[in-house]
Amino acid sequence: MSEPVPVAVSKWGLLRLALRCLFVQSSWNYRQFQGLGWCVALLPELREFYPSDKLAAVLSKYLRYFNTNTFFVSSVAGATIAIEAKHSQGCDVPIEAHQYADAVMAPVAAVGDALFWGGYRSLICCFAVALAAYGFWWAPILLVVLFNLPVVVVRICGVWIGYNHGAAVIGMVQRAHLADVALVLKRATVVLLGAVCAVLVHGAHLPLGWAMATNALVVAIVLAAVFCLRKGVPTAIVLCTVIVSVTTLSKLLM
Amino acid sequence: MNLANWLMVAAVSTVAGLDRTAMASVMLARPLVCAALMGYLLDIFVPALQLGIMLELLWLMRLPVGAAVAPDDTQAAIGAVVLIKLFAVHLPEHHWELVVSVGLLVVVFAEIGKCFDVWARHINERLFLHAQRNLERGCWRSLVANHYCGLLVFAVASLASSGFIIASGNFILNIGLGYIDEIAFLFPVDGRMLAAIFPITGIAATLAVIRGRHTVALFVASFAVTYAILEIV
Numbered sequence: 001m002s003e004p005v006p007v008a009v010s011k012w013g014l015l016r017l018a019l020r021c022l023f024v025q026s027s028w029n030y031r032q033f034q035g036l037g038w039c040v041a042l043l044p045e046l047r048e049f050y051p052s053d054k055l056a057a058v059l060s061k062y063l064r065y066f067n068t069n070t071f072f073v074s075s076v077a078g079a080t081i082a083i084e085a086k087h088s089q090g091c092d093v094p095i096e097a098h099q100y101a102d103a104v105m106a107p108v109a110a111v112g113d114a115l116f117w118g119g120y121r122s123l124i125c126c127f128a129v130a131l132a133a134y135g136f137w138w139a140p141i142l143l144v145v146l147f148n149l150p151v152v153v154v155r156i157c158g159v160w161i162g163y164n165h166g167a168a169v170i171g172m173v174q175r176a177h178l179a180d181v182a183l184v185l186k187r188a189t190v191v192l193l194g195a196v197c198a199v200l201v202h203g204a205h206l207p208l209g210w211a212m213a214t215n216a217l218v219v220a221i222v223l224a225a226v227f228c229l230r231k232g233v234p235t236a237i238v239l240c241t242v243i244v245s246v247t248t249l250s251k252l253l254m
Numbered sequence: 255m256n257l258a259n260w261l262m263v264a265a266v267s268t269v270a271g272l273d274r275t276a277m278a279s280v281m282l283a284r285p286l287v288c289a290a291l292m293g294y295l296l297d298i299f300v301p302a303l304q305l306g307i308m309l310e311l312l313w314l315m316r317l318p319v320g321a322a323v324a325p326d327d328t329q330a331a332i333g334a335v336v337l338i339k340l341f342a343v344h345l346p347e348h349h350w351e352l353v354v355s356v357g358l359l360v361v362v363f364a365e366i367g368k369c370f371d372v373w374a375r376h377i378n379e380r381l382f383l384h385a386q387r388n389l390e391r392g393c394w395r396s397l398v399a400n401h402y403c404g405l406l407v408f409a410v411a412s413l414a415s416s417g418f419i420i421a422s423g424n425f426i427l428n429i430g431l432g433y434i435d436e437i438a439f440l441f442p443v444d445g446r447m448l449a450a451i452f453p454i455t456g457i458a459a460t461l462a463v464i465r466g467r468h469t470v471a472l473f474v475a476s477f478a479v480t481y482a483i484l485e486i487v
Contacts, residue, residue, distance in 0.1 A: 022277060022278045023276070023277055023278075023401075023402070023405070025275055025276055025277075026276045026277060026401055026402060026404045026405045026408070027378050027381055027382060027400065027401045027402075027403070027404030027405075028275060028276065028375055028378060028404065029375050029376070029378035029379040029381070029382050029404075030321060030375055030376065030379060031379045031382055031383070032382055033320075033321075035382065036378075036381070036382050036385055036397065036400065036401050036404070037401055037404075039397060039401075040397055040398055040401040043394070043397060043398065055394055056389055056392045056393075056394050059389055059394050059397070060389055060390070063385070063386060063389055063397070067320065069319075070279055071279075109319070109320075113317060113319045117317040117318065117319055118315070118317060121281070121314075122314055122315065122460065122464075124281075125284060125286070125310060125311070125314055126311070126314075126460075128286055128310075129286065129307055129310050129311060129453060132286060132303055132306065132307050133307055133453070137290075137299070137303065139286065139303075140284075140286050140287040140290040140291070140303070140306065143281060143284060143286060143287055144280060144281050144282065144287055147280070147281045148280055148281070151280075183466070186464050186466055187466055187472065189460070189464065190461065190464055190466065190469050190472045190473050190476070191472055191473075191476040192476070193457045193460060193461060193473055193476070194472065194473045194474065194475065194476025194477035194478075194479075194480060195476050195477070195480040196311075196453065196457060197454060197457050197473075197477050198476075198477045198478075198480035198481040198484060199480065199484070200450045200453055200454060201450070201481065202481055202484045202485070215477070215478075215481060218454065219474055219477060221454065221458075222454060222457060222458045222461070222473075223458075223470065225454075225455055225458030225459075225462075226458045226461045226462045229458060229459055229462035230462045234365075235312055235313065235325075235361070235455065235459050236361045236362055236365065238455055238458070238459075239312070239358070239361060239451070239452065239455045240358065242451050242454070242455055243354075243358070243448060243451050246447070246448070246451060247440075247448070250447075
């Protein structure tokens, strides 16, 4: 007897799945995090795979705790749909689709959050602030464009790759060494922060001696603020303290 | 400000607020972007961009992941631009004092503004439970309606947050308007320099979270090299 053929999802169907994944956090809540959004994102495909009388039972497996990175969620959705398509036709699958999603959401969240939120977003925002501080009015537009170029690729191609590779997509993410990329991006952010600080301080047109003293003071203020913030002092209090200190110092010097 | 201006404020506040968590995350919610957009629409682009620069880095590393809710810097930036638009005409000779005062006010209000975000997430729990109960009864069609109702809840939370920031800021600035000369006397420092303290504190806040090897050395070296290049150029 021949192996049953799984239901195929069209390219247009995959694109719509990727678009629905944009709204996965629309009903974010403290009880099940993205659970309802995840279930709704998969709903149209699941409706194609299962008859109405079985659909509620299938959906109840997905309507539970779910939380992963918002940019990689389309890859997980593509892989989940691929496994579910095989399972619905009675094909052998190494792991059930909802179990696969439960297993990969945390590692994908860890990698995706470090890469996009902790690494790439910080770098792009610092770059945009440096440009804006230097007088380039189009810096906010550049921020949006630069951030979304790789994000759109990951979101659109991710669902396609996830669907075609199924459960193996997590191995591809692992082989891409994205955690190492995130680390490099964070170091680049630190370098850029130094540049932003210099751009902000530069322009006072002070004599060399005063400029050196001012620069040393700025670096000292930054390091002192870092120390306080690491000790848990709220940002607003640190900000007010720095403003009062600089004002007092300036008044004394004048 | 006329009715059209207020409608634009509401529209930007809603869209940027949704982009923050509920929808897409295309970075419209970043203070630099939403402040610049709001400033462009209200015809005060330059001070709005300045406010965006001031607020952008302060909570950059408070990542919107898991159950963590960062201070509402989106609505803080939008509220700050609106407050500048409302008060700039009354204080033409105290521009920088106004910008710094508004910046300080919204930094405090952003911490309160996140309560609306937390409230929206609690309301969404009810939507989830409602959807779950319906699914247990075999009615899966209500899943979609309950899910997208969450968008409405987040939109209301965004409007409430920006409304609170604008109303509170308006109240405090109206009181402070009479004392602006005294404030300028107490803080006689160049306003441009005071405004630069915001992003410098933001830089410190970002560095405080990035705990890599040689972080301080990299920062100081980059600062020195960039400053030298800027001096030469």
